[in-house]
Every structure is written in C-alpha cells, then in structure tokens.
Amino acid sequence: MSTRPDEFRAEVREWCRTHVPAGWRTRTGGDAEFAAFQRDWFQELRGAGFAVPHWPARWGGGLPVDEQVVLYQELAASDAPRLVLAFVAIHHAAATLLAAGTEEQRRRHLPAILDGELWVQGFSEPDAGSDLAALRTTARRDGDTYVVTGQKLWASGAAHADRCLLLARTDPTAPKRHGISYFLLDMRTPGIDVRPVRQATGESHFSEIFLTDVAVPATDLVGRENAGWQVAQATLAAERGMTMLELAERLGNAGFRRLLDTCARTGSLDDPLVADGLAAFDTEITGLRALCRDLVGTGEPGPADASIVKLYYSELLQRMTDFGVTVAGLAAHTELTRPASSSWESGAWMLDFVGSWEWTIPGGTSEIQRTIIAERGLGLPREPRPTR
Structure with missing residues (x-):
C-alpha cells in the first residue's frame, strides 16, 4: 500500500495548523463581512491546491480519491470553515461545464471560479420544485440573444452570485422535459431583481430571483436548444453525488465529535x-463514507448511485441533529445563532435540526430519490404518468 496518503495527511494537518483562521466561529459581522471572509478563505485553500481537488488536473485539481478523503477529514478535524458561498460554483457549475459546456465556456468560467466567481442555481420555481419539468420561466430567441422572463425560488447564495445556472422554457409547445434550455446567466444583466427569503433559522441563505426581459447571449446556451433537461442531469448528479464526499467526512468527523461532546457535557454518555x-x-456514518468513496472512485457510477448517497446523507443528517437536540435538552432551544461558515452539524443543535430539513429537498426530494432508486436502480415499473 502506498504511503502517499499518510504523507499527505501530515502535510494537510500541518497546513491546517498554521492556516485555519482562529476564532472564526465567533465572528459576528454582517453579510458583507461573511462574504469577504469566504472569498479570503477560498483563496487560502486555492493557494495550497485544496480548493477544487475533485476537478481535473488541467483545471487545478487532480487529487486522487484517497487523498481527497484525507483532505476533507483533516479540514473537518481542524474545524476549518466550509466553503459555503463557493459551493455551487466549484461543484454544480464546474460539473455542468465539464460535462456539457463548450471549450470556450470552460476557458472563460473555470479560471474565473478559481479567481472567486460565485454561482447560484436557478432551477426551482414557485410551482416547479419537486416537479422541475413544470417550470414556467421562458426564454424567447431574438437574434443573437434570448429574452428571459420568469421567477426562480430557493436560490442559495443569490445575493452574492456573479453567475446563475438557469433553466428556462424555449419551446412552450413541446412536452415538458423537451422544451427546456440551459443558460449561463450573468447576474449583473439589467432586469434581474434578487430578494432574500428569511428562513426559520433566522438566516436568509435563499433568495427569489425575478427576471424581466433579461437578455442572455446565445453563446451562454449550454448544449443544444431545448436539450437543457439532459444538461441539468449533470448538475443534479453533482448535487446528489460528488458534493457528498466532503459532507460525509464533515458529518463523520466534526459532526460526530460535537455530538459526543454534547453527550459528555450533559452527562448522558452512561445512558444505555x-x-x-x-x-x-457511528455504524451508519461508516457506511455513508464507504458509499461516497465508492461513488467517486469507480468512475462509472450506476444510474441510481448518486440518489442513494444523497438520500442516505440527508436523512442521516436529519436524524443525527434531532438526536443532538434531544440530548442537549432545553439549552438547545436558547441558541439563536450558528457560525455562518459552518456545516449543518455546528453543534447549535436546534438550528442544525431545522436546517437539516433543507437537505431532503434540493437536488430532488427524498421521495424523488426513492423513485429514482426504484426505477433506475432496481428496474421496477415506472410510476404512472398523468394523462393530462
């Protein structure tokens, strides 16, 4: 067995010792300070080669899967901040560009992401969440541009985003999944109005995006016109699969450690x-980690593998944070803030639990994941489709 992962672990551990910002959990600045902190932390990771380890080497990544696991383990063990604002850019946008973008689109945006370009995902709408194919935002071709009008909802990080992964209907007469196109929208374009949505946790991580006659150059179309549904599968696959490698290690390391600390603090470790x-x-987390490594390491995941991992992670997170609330008792209900750059296992258990429900919805609800697993993974008959 190669000693490289062990050597790499020592390198990452030493880097974390000298680079993880001390006291970042106690920062109480506003939204602008949070965004500035996230950008600075991204560049720290980029300088060490740790920002996009899952990207191809040509674009600044290229770490083997076993070293990616080590990296995420050590970042979690060192209580490093999570890349919250860059998450969509480095995972969803990059996966889409690498799978379906043109070479010119990759050259334009992948280096820009490394320089700090932030992205938001413009998929869901008020009447098109679980049934994404029911989206109503329209894009009408007008010469070398498309004119987009509509509304998007639950757009994570939209208030800070430079670009948007946008789905819009370009053929209103086609069957729902066949008349959708995929665009790379510049968020500075006139006609865009971003309105934050206050959540139950008190945060405003999500926003609504209103689009009124927004001009999108035809060069920002990804794939063929009306073939956006197929392109979106690359985005959703990243959301359900590749992103989980890091999240699983954070849940299994920092998250489980905080749960143990809470049990010790409340004197409940001796409770059978x-x-x-x-x-x-502990057993379930071990299984989750193994699933994630298999998914990323095989190179050719099965048609339902990403859905299995996403379903497993999101529901395990929900149950684990619920357990944290139970053990912490009434004290958990008095914690009204959580560190802005943390994951949903920060140790502020009530807020973590409320926020954990978010993970069973984006990228396809748990019900949709089970349908995908049944139909694509197990080969069961498809659910009946509505006749009208």
Whole structure:
C-alpha cells in the first residue's frame, strides 16, 4: 500500500495548523463581512491546491480519491470553515461545464471560479420544485440573444452570485422535459431583481430571483436548444453525488465529535439508550463514507448511485441533529445563532435540526430519490404518468 496518503495527511494537518483562521466561529459581522471572509478563505485553500481537488488536473485539481478523503477529514478535524458561498460554483457549475459546456465556456468560467466567481442555481420555481419539468420561466430567441422572463425560488447564495445556472422554457409547445434550455446567466444583466427569503433559522441563505426581459447571449446556451433537461442531469448528479464526499467526512468527523461532546457535557454518555444511539450513528456514518468513496472512485457510477448517497446523507443528517437536540435538552432551544461558515452539524443543535430539513429537498426530494432508486436502480415499473 502506498504511503502517499499518510504523507499527505501530515502535510494537510500541518497546513491546517498554521492556516485555519482562529476564532472564526465567533465572528459576528454582517453579510458583507461573511462574504469577504469566504472569498479570503477560498483563496487560502486555492493557494495550497485544496480548493477544487475533485476537478481535473488541467483545471487545478487532480487529487486522487484517497487523498481527497484525507483532505476533507483533516479540514473537518481542524474545524476549518466550509466553503459555503463557493459551493455551487466549484461543484454544480464546474460539473455542468465539464460535462456539457463548450471549450470556450470552460476557458472563460473555470479560471474565473478559481479567481472567486460565485454561482447560484436557478432551477426551482414557485410551482416547479419537486416537479422541475413544470417550470414556467421562458426564454424567447431574438437574434443573437434570448429574452428571459420568469421567477426562480430557493436560490442559495443569490445575493452574492456573479453567475446563475438557469433553466428556462424555449419551446412552450413541446412536452415538458423537451422544451427546456440551459443558460449561463450573468447576474449583473439589467432586469434581474434578487430578494432574500428569511428562513426559520433566522438566516436568509435563499433568495427569489425575478427576471424581466433579461437578455442572455446565445453563446451562454449550454448544449443544444431545448436539450437543457439532459444538461441539468449533470448538475443534479453533482448535487446528489460528488458534493457528498466532503459532507460525509464533515458529518463523520466534526459532526460526530460535537455530538459526543454534547453527550459528555450533559452527562448522558452512561445512558444505555444514548450509547446505543451513538453506536448506531457511528455504524451508519461508516457506511455513508464507504458509499461516497465508492461513488467517486469507480468512475462509472450506476444510474441510481448518486440518489442513494444523497438520500442516505440527508436523512442521516436529519436524524443525527434531532438526536443532538434531544440530548442537549432545553439549552438547545436558547441558541439563536450558528457560525455562518459552518456545516449543518455546528453543534447549535436546534438550528442544525431545522436546517437539516433543507437537505431532503434540493437536488430532488427524498421521495424523488426513492423513485429514482426504484426505477433506475432496481428496474421496477415506472410510476404512472398523468394523462393530462
């Protein structure tokens, strides 16, 4: 067995010791300070070659899967901030560009992402969430541009985004999945109005995006016109699969450690029910980590593998944070803030639990993931489609 992962672990651990910002969890600045901090932290990781380890080497990545696992383990163990604002850019946008973008689009945007270009995903709409193919935002061809009008909802990080992965209907007469096109929208274009949505946790991570006669150059079309549904599958596959490698390691390292700390602080480690719950979570986390490594390492995942991982992670996160609330007791209900650059296992258990429900919705709800697993993974008959 190669010693390289062990050597790499020592390198990452030493880098974290000298580079992870001290006291970042106690920062209480506003939204602008959070965005500036996230940009600075991204560049710190980029300088070390840790920002986009999952990208091809040509574009600044190229770490083997076993070293990616080591990197995420050590970042979590060192309580490093999570790349919240860059998440869509480095995962969803990059996966889409690499799978379906033109060479010119890749050359324009992948280096820009490394320089700090932020992206938001403009898929969901008020009447097109779980049924994404029902979207109503329209894009009408007018010479060398498309004129886009409509509304998007649940757009994570839209208030800071430079670009948007946008789905719009270009053929209103075609069957729902066949008349959609995929665009790379410049968020500075006239006609765009971003309105933050206040969440139950008190944060405004999501926004609504209103588009009124927004001009999108035809060069920002990804793939063929009316073939956007197929392109979107690359985005959704990244959301359900590749992103989970890091999240699984954070859940299994920092998240589980905080759960143990909470149990120790409340004197509940000797409770047989608590001990049994912790043992069950430890076993499930081990399975999740193995699933993620297999998904990323095989190179050719099965048609339902990403859905299995996404479903497993999101529902495990939900149950684990619920357990944290139970163990922490009434004190968990008095924590009204959580570190802005943390994951949803920050240790502010009530806020973490409320936020965990978010993960069972984007990228396809748990119900949709189960349908994908049944139909594509197990080969069961497809659900009946509406006749009208």
